[in-house]
Amino acid sequence: MYCDASKEGLGCVLMQEGKVIAYASRQLRKHEVNYPTHDLELAAVVHALKIWRHYLFGNRCEIYTDHKSLKFIFTQNELNMRQRRWLELIKDYDLEIHYHPGKANVVADALSRKSYVNMAVAFQMPLELCAEFESLNLGFVHHTTVATFEAEPTLEQEIRKHQKTDKKNQEIWEQIKVGKAPHFCEDEQSTAEHQRPEGLLQPLKIPEWKWEEISMDFIVGLPRTQKGYNSIWVVVDRLTKVAHFIPVNTNYSGARLAELYISRTVCLHGVPKRIISDRGSQFTSRFWEQLHDSLDSKLRFSTTYHPQTDGQTERTN
Numbered sequence: 001m002y003c004d005a006s007k008e009g010l011g012c013v014l015m016q017e018g019k020v021i022a023y024a025s026r027q028l029r030k031h032e033v034n035y036p037t038h039d040l041e042l043a044a045v046v047h048a049l050k051i052w053r054h055y056l057f058g059n060r061c062e063i064y065t066d067h068k069s070l071k072f073i074f075t076q077n078e079l080n081m082r083q084r085r086w087l088e089l090i091k092d093y094d095l096e097i098h099y100h101p102g103k104a105n106v107v108a109d110a111l112s113r114k115s116y117v118n119m120a121v122a123f124q125m126p127l128e129l130c131a132e133f134e135s136l137n138l139g140f141v142h143h144t145t146v147a148t149f150e151a152e153p154t155l156e157q158e159i160r161k162h163q164k165t166d167k168k169n170q171e172i173w174e175q176i177k178v179g180k181a182p183h184f185c186e187d188e189q190s191t192a193e194h195q196r197p198e199g200l201l202q203p204l205k206i207p208e209w210k211w212e213e214i215s216m217d218f219i220v221g222l223p224r225t226q227k228g229y230n231s232i233w234v235v236v237d238r239l240t241k242v243a244h245f246i247p248v249n250t251n252y253s254g255a256r257l258a259e260l261y262i263s264r265t266v267c268l269h270g271v272p273k274r275i276i277s278d279r280g281s282q283f284t285s286r287f288w289e290q291l292h293d294s295l296d297s298k299l300r301f302s303t304t305y306h307p308q309t310d311g312q313t314e315r316t317n
Contacts, residue, residue, distance in 0.1 A: 009025055010044040010047050014055060022269070026047070043086075045070070048063075059094065060094050064099075066101060070097050074087075204276070206239070207274075211269035211272055214237055216275065216276075218248070219232040231250050232245050232246065232248070233245070233247075233257070238276070271296065271297055275298070
């Protein structure tokens with residue numbers, strides 16, 4: 001576990017065999033701003049032990065900090081009341097504190113400091129996708145945490161709009177409304193004897209590590225809240241079954257969903273290797289596919305008319 005503190009916040013990273021398990025950080029409270037450096041660094045260790053107690057209690061743990069004097073916290077003769085109280089908590093764990101130079105402790109150091117980097121530039125977009133953005137009539141929306149864009153209607157939306165005014169379609173729907181079944185020509189190639197037999201179901205492999213594979217789906221048709229939400233985005237870890245419920249609106253664009261995905265899932269658990277979802281328009285858009293290509297995540301869609309593929313999320317819903 002790597003811990004660090006600054007005058008702005010506390011940061012810590014939990015790792016096992018060189019792989020990140022979890023990140024954590026928080027701002028300093030008003031009374032903590034006046035803590036001396038030694039107490040701040042110790043506070044980062046205590047914060048990590050509290051939030052990851054279910055991982056660390058009963059297991060051997062190595063703690064790395066860039067504050068060298070913390071190595072001798074167990075043998076110090078003079079401790080203030082705050083340090084004595086924290087030391088009692090630390091002694092509940094089987095751990096050893098090591099000195100790690102600040103230049104090498106870059107991850108925990110970054111988590112403990114305020115970042116002014118916009119999440120929108122956290123990853124690079126492919127050049128061909130940038131060219132497509134330039135060809136659209138985009139408008140920049142101000143007064144938001146992350147920049148969002150408004151684009152012209154897509155080709156699919158234009159087709160749907162014209163289908164509503166198509167006279168032939170209107171005639172078919174009128175016949176259906178009055179109870180008359182319209183007659184269609186049946187192609188010989190589409191009859192049952194010419195259809196390819198259905199293949200066997202392929203079960204999904206059990207992931208080897210938590211948040212390595214996730215499944216996601218939407219709960220729609222809910223009453224609108226005061227903040228304008230009318231749907232819930234459900235993200236479930238396939239191994240531990242831990243779920244995140246993210247309030248969203250059905251009108252959110254792919255860019256807005258990508259922003260929520262990064263801030264509410266990737267920042268907490270890292271980038272998953274595989275994502276399982278249904279074939280909703282939010283997940284099949286080109287923007288969503290390009291986003292996961294840049295993050296090196298594989299998208300897997302459930303079989304058409306077979307929601308059992310994403311049964312874990314369906315049960316959670």
